[in-house]
Amino acid sequence: xxxxxxxxxxxxxxxxxxxxxxxxxxxxxxxxxxxxxxxxxxxxxxxxxxxxxxxxxxxxxxxxxxxxxxxxxxxxxxxxxxxxxxxxxxxxxxxxxxxxxxxxxxxxxxxxxxxxxxxxxxxxxxxxxxxxxxxxxxxxxxxxxxxxxxxxxxxxxxxxxxxxxxxxxxxxxxxxxxxxxxxxxxxxxxxxxxxxxxxxxxxxxxxxxxxxxxxxxxxxxxxxxxxxxxxxxxxxxxxxxxxxxxxxxxxxxxxxxxxxxxxxxxxxxxxxxxxxxxxxxxxxxxxxxxxxxxxxxxxxxxxxxxxxxxxxxxxxxxxxxxxxxxxxxxxxxxxxxxxxxxxxxxxxxxxxxxxxxxxxxxxxxxxxxxxxxxxxxxxxxxxxxxxxxxxxxxxxxxxxxxxxxxxxxxxxxxxxxxxxxxxxxxxxxxxxxxxxxxxxxxxxxxxxxxxxxxxxxxxxxxxxxxxxxxxxxxxxxxxxxxxxxxxxxxxxxxxxxxxxxxxxxxxxxxxxxxxxxxxxxxxxxxx
Numbered sequence: 001x002x003x004x005x006x007x008x009x010x011x012x013x014x015x016x017x018x019x020x021x022x023x024x025x026x027x028x029x030x031x032x033x034x035x036x037x038x039x040x041x042x043x044x045x046x047x048x049x050x051x052x053x054x055x056x057x058x059x060x061x062x063x064x065x066x067x068x069x070x071x072x073x074x075x076x077x078x079x080x081x082x083x084x085x086x087x088x089x090x091x092x093x094x095x096x097x098x099x100x101x102x103x104x105x106x107x108x109x110x111x112x113x114x115x116x117x118x119x120x121x122x123x124x125x126x127x128x129x130x131x132x133x134x135x136x137x138x139x140x141x142x143x144x145x146x147x148x149x150x151x152x153x154x155x156x157x158x159x160x161x162x163x164x165x166x167x168x169x170x171x172x173x174x175x176x177x178x179x180x181x182x183x184x185x186x187x188x189x190x191x192x193x194x195x196x197x198x199x200x201x202x203x204x205x206x207x208x209x210x211x212x213x214x215x216x217x218x219x220x221x222x223x224x225x226x227x228x229x230x231x232x233x234x235x236x237x238x239x240x241x242x243x244x245x246x247x248x249x250x251x252x253x254x255x256x257x258x259x260x261x262x263x264x265x266x267x268x269x270x271x272x273x274x275x276x277x278x279x280x281x282x283x284x285x286x287x288x289x290x291x292x293x294x295x296x297x298x299x300x301x302x303x304x305x306x307x308x309x310x311x312x313x314x315x316x317x318x319x320x321x322x323x324x325x326x327x328x329x330x331x332x333x334x335x336x337x338x339x340x341x342x343x344x345x346x347x348x349x350x351x352x353x354x355x356x357x358x359x360x361x362x363x364x365x366x367x368x369x370x371x372x373x374x375x376x377x378x379x380x381x382x383x384x385x386x387x388x389x390x391x392x393x394x395x396x397x398x399x400x401x402x403x404x405x406x407x408x409x410x411x412x413x414x415x416x417x418x419x420x421x422x423x424x425x426x427x428x429x430x431x432x433x434x435x436x437x438x439x440x441x442x443x444x445x446x447x448x449x450x451x452x453x454x455x456x457x458x459x460x461x462x463x464x465x466x467x468x469x470x471x472x473x474x475x476x477x478x479x480x481x482x483x484x485x486x487x488x489x490x491x492x493x494x495x496x497x498x499x500x501x502x503x504x505x506x507x508x509x510x511x512x513x514x515x516x517x518x519x520x521x522x523x524x525x526x527x
């Protein structure tokens with residue numbers, strides 16, 4: 001979503017940080033470029049003006065600290081103002097009201113209201129352990145009520161039975177009553193939309209609001225519609241009164257202007273963002289994390305949260321035991337590849353790692369796209385159990401059979417085996433004897449430099465499942481202080497920065513990324 005803006009701002013701010021001293025004209029020239037970049041990203045003109053004015057005022061009159069270069073100070077000011085523009089602190093869905101808490105979903109047709117309703121219900125059920133009832137008030141769109149019923153069945157969430165001929169306001173009243181009788185904590189009302197805002201729609205929304213008395217009114221807007229989404233939010237807020245926004249299709253290739261403008265223009269917080277089609281692909285909106293991503297600083301907290309949600313704790317423990325013995329077979333490699341797919345693939349992970357956002361294009365040019373994982377898993381699945389456990393037995397005739405079974409060729413199999421050998425060698429080094437192995441030493445050194453003391457868990461890694469968000473935020477701040485959260489910041493004890501840490505793409509190797517991060521599969525060297 002923010003890739004173009006990220007590239008533009010990155011090049012502008014890198015030009016500033018390389019200089020020893022900055023004049024007022026340097027700052028003005030850079031801010032002209034920042035202004036142009038934001039306008040090209042479809043950010044509202046009034047928001048851009050106010051943003052650049054605030055940055056100029058602070059940057060020109062800023063008291064430069066002795067330990068910080070003037071350019072870095074400007075980057076910090078831009079970062080802080082970006083967070084302010086996005087809303088400062090993240091705001092979640094408010095459930096602090098007498099049960100059943102009524103959440104009313106509003107928006108235009110095609111913005112993703114029904115799917116988002118099911119995603120929110122699923123999130124409240126799995127994370128908050130709430131009993132949720134969903135009700136479709138859309139009597140106009142064909143099969144709208146059936147769509148919500150099927151989504152409810154898929155996620156095992158209650159939906160209000162359909163009674164033909166009822167009006168939306170009657171359905172809303174029946175849903176609230178059914179939620180009270182059924183002991184539900186939350187009732188979500190999925191209202192009808194139109195292709196554009198019209199008077200009958202607004203009257204209907206106002207009637208439903210009066211009848212159901214919702215605690216939250218969430219406007220679902222398609223982030224790809226740009227400035228039109230901002231006008232939509234204004235109209236709904238004036239007529240119905242919204243408490244928050246949900247932006248869908250944030251995984252698309254739009255320019256991100258709606259997300260950057262909506263909070264500043266409407267004053268309403270963006271509470272959730274849809275990042276994919278699947279039921280679990282809904283995230284809370286954290287202004288600081290989004291600002292970090294836009295400025296190429298990565299998002300360590302989201303990366304760790306994603307890992308905690310997707311990594312199987314039992315498999316991780318079994319892997320740790322194998323690593324301690326220096327063992328790593330093709331079954332382990334397949335598990336690692338699957339876990340990376342769950343976490344959003346290589347592109348998704350790179351976008352969250354500090355200083356690595358710019359590596360996506362280089363990886364694509366080297367043929368390291370997410371389809372590679374699928375092909376590699378297909379190759380491993382085409383092997384026998386014995387072959388996966390002992391790759392050395394793979395001779396020409398076996399490779400020929402595996403290539404036919406996986407739809408690849410012998411060259412692809414040889415690349416996979418070479419990658420496996422590199423990773424197996426790395427695992428031996430990490431699990432080697434003496435002082436607890438390289439991994440434990442590395443993580444111990446990292447923890448020491450970040451002031452974290454001894455980290456427990458796998459080879460010195462913290463147990464992700466037991467870390468709460470506040471600890472994660474503290475961990476990120478300590479990481480930034482240690483130089484991890486800055487573009488080009490070095491990994492303590494590893495020598496060299498994060499960028500360029502992929503073998504075959506130049507730069508230093510990191511253990512676990514083909515030499516790389518522990519727990520991530522290695523990548524083949526570019527020939």
